[in-house]
Amino acid sequence: MSFEEFVLTFPTSTVEYQLLRSMENFVGSQLFVVLVAFLKTVSFVISGFLLVLIVYFYIKTNVFGEKIKSIKAVVSSKPTGLKKKLAAEFHDVKVKLGNNKNEDDRQAVIKADSCLIEALNAIGFKGKGFKEIVSEKSLWSSVSAEKIIKAHEIRNQAVHFSESLTHAEAEEAIASYEKALKDLGCL
Structure with a gap:
């Protein structure tokens, strides 16, 4: 029409x-x-x-924005204050482990555990239980969650029963912590 x-x-x-x-x-x-x-x-x-x-x-x-900032701070290619600090602390852990003394092994395992917890907190995993955080499979590529949990149990053993920690257990725990920190981009 x-x-x-x-x-x-x-x-x-x-x-x-x-x-x-x-x-x-x-x-x-x-x-x-x-x-x-x-x-x-x-x-x-x-x-x-x-x-x-x-x-x-x-x-x-949003919390999402905060998580992005904290992940970016830990994983960025430029060495940040946290990455430098964790790298220096983990170097001290390796030096203590190399002394092959029971007390140094104990301190090294405890310090390595605190480095991992500090890195996880920086990424935004504050307030959750250790096993719950570690069980996040997306975080780990070179180490299994079970090995990290075992390393944490060795750390608890070192804190509460310092004489029962062997050098081999300390080496195993430190190796797991090192792989975990590398997976997080901190080492």
Whole structure:
């Protein structure tokens, strides 16, 4: 149905007819095309701005944003303060282990465990139990969760029964802690 036929289907006054004619002329004009293009562009820019604003506030106000920051701090390729500190502390652990003395082995295992816990806390695993955190399979590639838990049990044994810790157990625990810290990007 053409516009002419449409107009003829209902009774119109001269004013209504003139109004419909002027609307038809406006919709068919170049000005209308430019106006629609302008409105599309403005709405696209406003939508993009609002989307960026939503993402910004989501990251700033959500725990997810905090976890990203802490993971980035630990795993970034540039040596950060935490990475340097953990690397230095773990070097001391290896030196103590090399002394082959029972007390040094005990201190080395305890210190290695505290290094791992500090790294996990920096990533954002605060407030959870050790076994619960370690059981996250996505964290480990070169060491199993069971070996880390066993190393933690050796650490508990070293704290409570210091005389029963053997050098071989200490070496095994330190090796597990070292692999875990490497998996986290701290060594």
